[in-house]
Amino acid sequence: MSDVLDGVLADLEAQSAELDDHVAGLTDEQWRMPTPAAGWDVATQISHLAWTDEASVAAATDKARWDELVLEAIADPQNVVDSAALDGAKVPPSELLGRWRAGRAALGAALRSVPEGEKIPWYGPPMSPTSMATARFMETWAHSLDVYDALISIGSITGQPEPTDRIVHVAHIGVRTRNFSFAANDLTPPSEEFRVELTSPSGQSWTYGPAEAAQRVTGSAIDFCLLVTQRVNRADTDLVATGTDADQWLDVAQCFAGQPGEGRKAR
Structure with a gap:
């Protein structure tokens, strides 16, 4: 530890x-x-x-x-x-x-x-x-x-x-706070696990959740981290959601405590 x-x-x-x-x-x-x-x-x-x-x-x-x-x-x-x-x-x-x-x-x-x-x-x-x-x-x-x-x-x-692979810590929190993001917006968290596949700034593959999951999110780690910290509008990211629940998650993703934030306007 x-x-x-x-x-x-x-x-x-x-x-x-x-x-x-x-x-x-x-x-x-x-x-x-x-x-x-x-x-x-x-x-x-x-x-x-x-x-x-x-x-x-x-x-x-x-x-x-x-x-x-x-x-x-x-x-x-x-x-x-x-x-x-x-x-x-x-x-x-x-x-x-x-x-x-x-x-x-x-x-x-x-x-x-x-x-x-x-x-x-x-x-x-x-x-x-x-x-x-x-x-x-x-x-x-x-x-x-x-x-x-x-x-x-x-x-x-x-x-x-330039972003570094240190943002793995943000990605980790972003994935772990999935259910919180739903609950903070008065939505019922999905019962099934999601698959998240991200490409790190150095080109590594960071994966979370079962490989066979139907609900999936893929894209760059930097865009995922920007989204879950609400520093970018979803429309300005390369993130792709597969499945209704995964799509909804990207609309409400929030890895910080407190009330839902207002997010950022699209560029």
Whole structure:
């Protein structure tokens, strides 16, 4: 288990470092550039990542602090995430960057300290340290895309960084949250398993589910990951669904917790 956890944490740190490299040199004004997430600028995106890392650390190591966070969520379930992100973004960028870096370092140590077999409480079902690290990777990757879109809009970069096979962690969550996606949209999850066949950025084949399944999804891993994190409209992907249930899944796919998102408009 520790080897698997270490592997996910290494990928998480690499993904975080890539984003860190892009935002560390931004001016204070550029930190306030709007991103595709309504009402969130670059600082808000980083603030959200910092807050979620800190919440993960509290869940794994500090019951009193975790209980406080749960009570805050219960008191304002619809706005707690936005409020925390927006409040955290009010500080100077250098302070916010330091906070995010400290939280990232603390997260790895906290997850490695969880005894074998124990799960960490969370806002949804409890998670293993590896699952928690995988979720943190997914969020870091997804919010990075929003930041990069803001940088593209001002010509700071010419396009999204080339995807790597690290997105396997996002693909994994995307497949595992199939039933959640249906339930979140008040739909009955299908009883049968699906076959998912994806081509990774390096050209590898990633497969999930029984080979003989009638319901199937095929396409590029990057488009699947963009879809399940709702960073692209389905119409702008190369994904192909075979079967009514698989087709419906691609309309509602969502690998992050919370209410169904609005998704992105077709290009």
